Structures are given as structure tokens and as C-alpha cells.
Amino acid sequence: MKQYFERLAKALLDVPYNELDTTVQKVIHSIAENSTVSENVNLSFRGTLTVGQRVADKVASFGGSWSFIGLFFAFIIVWIILNSVWLVEKSIFDPYPFILLNLGLSTLAAFQAPIIMMSQNRQAAKDRIKQDASYEINLKLELEIMRLHTKLDELNQKMT
Structure with a gap:
């Protein structure tokens, strides 16, 4: 089989098999064995995620949504209205500059930004990973087309 790889690499790329990088060797190997180079990238990547990474993805998907913006806006409006009404009654827990609210917003931003990043x-x-898989597929297609051209040229020479 090793000799077949050598011949295939020499015929297609005019380079010895051992001098090719691993990606091209993988593609040549898949051509020789008539196998696919593509794989389900999302499933293989999802299986390697830790619990913290999955939680970060969930937090980022909610934290970057319109639902979050709407709920957060409603929370801030309710906070300000409650403190303004209670301000009139002199029973306030967070007076006008809303320092407690600012502290909460700053804390939220401090935690949310790294999680989203x-x-x-x-x-x-x-x-x-998807880009690498696309490169391998495109390379295999190009090499297969080169093989077809070679076969057609050989067939054309036999016919003439």
C-alpha cells in the first residue's frame, strides 16, 4: 500500500509522499482507500467540551439575545421606579445615583464579558476545524480531477 501512496503522490503532485505535509498525506490516503475526508465536525467538537465550557456557551447564547436585553431593561426600569417611589416615601434602599444598581451592573459585566469571550x-x-475539513475536501476534489484528466489523456492517446 505504501508503494501505491508513493506512486499516487508522484503522479498527482510530482512530489515524493514522505515530503508532503500531513494534511496532503491524509487526502492521498483517502483517495487510495476510496474513503471520505469529511467528518461530522460539530459532534466531534461537542464531545470534547467540559461542563464549564457548555455552561459558558449557554450563558453566552442567552446573554447575547434580545430576550436578555428586554428582561434586563425591564429589571432596570422596575428598579428605578421602585427607588423613585420609595424615595418620595423616604423608605429608600438605593438612593438616586443608584450606587447599588451600578455595582450590580458592573459585576454582571465583569462576569459576562469573559464568559462570552x-x-x-x-x-x-x-x-x-470546519475550514481545515473544507480544505481537505477541496484538495481531494482537485486531486481526483487531476487523476481523471490523466486517465482521459491516457485514453485519448490510446485512441489516436
Whole structure:
């Protein structure tokens, strides 16, 4: 089988098999065995996530949604109205500059931003895996087309 890989690499790319990078070797190997190079990237990536990473993805998906914005806006309005009404009655728990509300907002931002960034980094890693898989598929297609051209040229020479 090793000799077949050598011949295939030499015929298609005019480079010895051992001098090819691992991605091209993988593609040549899949051509030789008539197998696919694509794989289900999402399932293989999802299986490697830790519990914390899955929680971060859930928090990021809710924290970046219109539902979160609407609920958070409603919470702030209710907070301000309650403190304004209670301000008139002199029974306030967070007076006008709303320092407690600002502390809560700052704490939320301090926790939410890194969680969303972790989720974005993981999404970038997924995108890189998908891009690598697309590259391998395109490379295999290109090599297969080169093989077909070679076979057609050989057939054309035999016929003439």
C-alpha cells in the first residue's frame, strides 16, 4: 500500500509522499482507500467540551439575545421606579445615583464579558476545524480531477 501512496503522490503532485505535509498525506490516503475526508465536525467538537465550557456557551447564547436585553431593561426600569417611589416615601434602599444598581451592573459585566469571550474563542476553534475539513475536501476534489484528466489523456492517446 505504501508503494501505491508513493506512486499516487508522484503522479498527482510530482512530489515524493514522505515530503508532503500531513494534511496532503491524509487526502492521498483517502483517495487510495476510496474513503471520505469529511467528518461530522460539530459532534466531534461537542464531545470534547467540559461542563464549564457548555455552561459558558449557554450563558453566552442567552446573554447575547434580545430576550436578555428586554428582561434586563425591564429589571432596570422596575428598579428605578421602585427607588423613585420609595424615595418620595423616604423608605429608600438605593438612593438616586443608584450606587447599588451600578455595582450590580458592573459585576454582571465583569462576569459576562469573559464568559462570552470564552464562547467566542470556542466558536473560532470550531470554524478553524470546519475550514481545515473544507480544505481537505477541496484538495481531494482537485486531486481526483487531476487523476481523471490523466486517465482521459491516457485514453485519448490510446485512441489516436
